[in-house]
Structures are given as structure tokens and as C-alpha cells.
Amino acid sequence: xxxxxxxxxxxxxxxxxxxxxxxxxxxxxxxxxxxxxxxxxxxxxxxxxxxxxxxxxxxxxxxxxxxxxxxxxxxxxxxxxxxxxxxxxxxxxxxxxxxxxxxxxxxxxxxxxxxxxxxxxxxxxxxxxxxxxxxxxxxxxxxxxxxxxxxxxxxxxxxxxxxxxxxxxxxxxxxxxxxxxxxxxxxxxxxxxxxxxxxxxxxxxxxxxxxxxxxxxxxxxxxxxxxxxxxxxxxxxxxxxxxxxxxxxxxxxxxxxxxxxxxxxxxxxxxxxxxxxxxxxxxxxxxxxxxxxxxxxxxxxxxxxxxxxxxx
Numbered sequence: 001x002x003x004x005x006x007x008x009x010x011x012x013x014x015x016x017x018x019x020x021x022x023x024x025x026x027x028x029x030x031x032x033x034x035x036x037x038x039x040x041x042x043x044x045x046x047x048x049x050x051x052x053x054x055x056x057x058x059x060x061x062x063x064x065x066x067x068x069x070x071x072x073x074x075x076x077x078x079x080x081x082x083x084x085x086x087x088x089x090x091x092x093x094x095x096x097x098x099x100x101x102x103x104x105x106x107x108x109x110x111x112x113x114x115x116x117x118x119x120x121x122x123x124x125x126x127x128x129x130x131x132x133x134x135x136x137x138x139x140x141x142x143x144x145x146x147x148x149x150x151x152x153x154x155x156x157x158x159x160x161x162x163x164x165x166x167x168x169x170x171x172x173x174x175x176x177x178x179x180x181x182x183x184x185x186x187x188x189x190x191x192x193x194x195x196x197x198x199x200x201x202x203x204x205x206x207x208x209x210x211x212x213x214x215x216x217x218x219x220x221x222x223x224x225x226x227x228x229x230x231x232x233x234x235x236x237x238x239x240x241x242x243x244x245x246x247x248x249x250x251x252x253x254x255x256x257x258x259x260x261x262x263x264x265x266x267x268x269x270x271x272x273x274x275x276x277x278x279x280x281x282x283x284x285x286x287x288x289x290x291x292x293x294x295x296x297x298x299x300x301x302x303x304x305x306x307x308x309x310x311x312x
Contacts, residue, residue: 021229022172022203023065023088026252026276027051027294029223029238030264033069033082033101035205036170038117038159040103041073041080045300052294056287063090071101072300078105080115093198097123097153115159125149125179127198149179151200164211173200204228209238217244254278264294272296 025034031049032039048070056062071082082101089095099121106114127147157170181197209223219242226235234257240250248264260278267273274294280287 021201023053023063023067023086024055025051025053025065026260026262026278026290026292027264027274028207028225029209029240029250029262030248030272030274030294030296031069032159032168032207033071033084034067035207036117036157036159036168037082037101037119037155038103038115038157038168038170039080040071040082040101040115040117041077041105042113042115042159042161043071043298043300044073044077045298046070046072047300048297050295051292053290053292055290057291058288061091062287063088065089073105078107079103080105080117082119084119084121092128094126094128095123097121099153099155103159111162113161115161116157117159118154118156120152120154123151123153123200125151125198127180147180151177151179153177153200165209167208168206170205172203172205174202176200176202201229211242218242248274252278257281260290262292270298272298 023034025031028035031047031051032042033047033049034051049068051065051067053065054062055064066087067084068086069082069084071080073080080101080103082103084097084099084101086097086099087095088097099119101117101119103115103117106116108114125148127149129147152175153172154174155170155172156174157168159168160166176199178197178199181195183195204227206226207223209221211219211221214220221240221242223238223240224235225238226233235255236252238250238252240248240262242248246266248262250262251259252262253259258279258281260276262274262276264272264274272295274292274296276292277289279289
């Protein structure tokens, strides 16, 4: 158990320095509020989504994410407002965040809309270093404590859409706030020291998608997502099909990781459920598979059968 926790703890430090800190979502295609604040109000009615992701299931201390998001248009659909509550845990790190969201929706013509959005929120981070086994603990009270840090956070983005196309760009943690930066001193008999730190690094996400009507009962909607943190980047290619105005089926490949599949089913025009499964290749496969579930409620009267890459 301690070996697993120590491994996840090293992941936390690695993420703080170079890689992705933000939660990862496979079902973002059906709720882009979780990655882009400019999406608020894009479903043309009140939308409420609950989601849960268990990454690397069976691996002690692996990431687990819970998210509640709701949004809708106001002021004659010229403005989108929303709220997001998120809980994300990985190893000794736990985060709870609450965000308010606003997006300005510019109607370019009868088919195209361009949105600019921002959300601001409060994050509470807890790092329970008491669960981690260190070889160097002498005179390092920092590593023996449960540390709590609070941070204000700002994210922004834009979102352009029509009935058959969308493109979005968003960035998180625009302030790049450093939560902690400590020097760990080696035990007696050893030499040297090292720093441990955690800084909220800006994550930039780009998404693009297009719908193609293959028949009255089949719509093909491929999408691409790229993520970048500093000089590190990754991307997803998604091949999605909407069948009989009821069921989304999709396959995706994540660069540097591996494949996965997803589905979303409309129980009614206002109630939908989704699930995603992914598993890594080679070394990543040993971490175990990941599962993601989603429940969505839409109160807009919009028909699921519409040809629309926003995955209505």
C-alpha cells in the first residue's frame, strides 16, 4: 500500500512540475462545460450533469473525480451562466472546487454563434503527507503533516458553433499560483537537499468537431481534442456515431496512452446516461482500466434527433 501511495505521490510532484494536473474526462464531448467556460448556455436550455471517473481502477490511491455542472442561457439567450462543483483525489492530494461561470453569446447569423466565457472559483487543496513513507524525515516537519491550501482560480475560453460544427479553445489556472514550495533536508549521514512544490500550471485545451449525415438514422461526428501543459502535450481522436436519434457510440485513441470507447443513450429527450472505458497500452496497462459514468438532465425541449455536434 505504501509503495502505491508513494508512487502516486511522485505523480503529484511530476504533474506539478510538467504534466497534467486537471482531471481527465472522456465524456467531455457530451458536457463541454467541464473543459470550456464559453460552453455555458450552448445547449439552449438548462442542463444539469453529474459525472464520476475512476482512473486506473483497482490501483490504490489512483485518481477519482466527481463533478456536478449546471448551466443555461439568460437575457434572451445572449448570456450563459453556470455553476461547477468538483472533487478530485489522487494519492495524498484532495481538491474541492466551486466555480461560477458566465459566457457572452454573440449571434453571428441564424446558424453561427460565438461565445466568450470565464469562470472563477475557490479551490481547497489538502495534501496528507502522513500517508507517504520518506527516507528523509529528520528536521522535515512539513512531510509529517496534513497540509491545507486555499486558492482562487480563473479559467477562460471561446467556443464557435453551428448546427454541424464546433471549435473551442480554453485555458485553466491563468494565475499560475504556487501552493507550496519547501526544501527537504537530507538525514544525518547523507548530503544535499531537494525542493518539493506544487504550482497550478496553465492547461490549454483545443477541441474541434464536425457532423456528417450518412443516412436518416446514422450521423458520423468525429472530434479531436489536444491538451498542452507547458511544453508537454497530448491528444485524442474520437470517432462517434449517433444512431436512430437515441444512441451515441464512439471509439477513441489517446496519444501516448491507448484506446477507449464510450456511449451515451437518451432515455428521453430530457434524460441521458453515458459511460466510458479506457485502458492503456504497454506500461500504462499495468495501472488498470478507467471507468467514467455520466447522468444528464436537459430542460430545453431540444430534440435529440437534431444533427448537431454538440451531442444533444
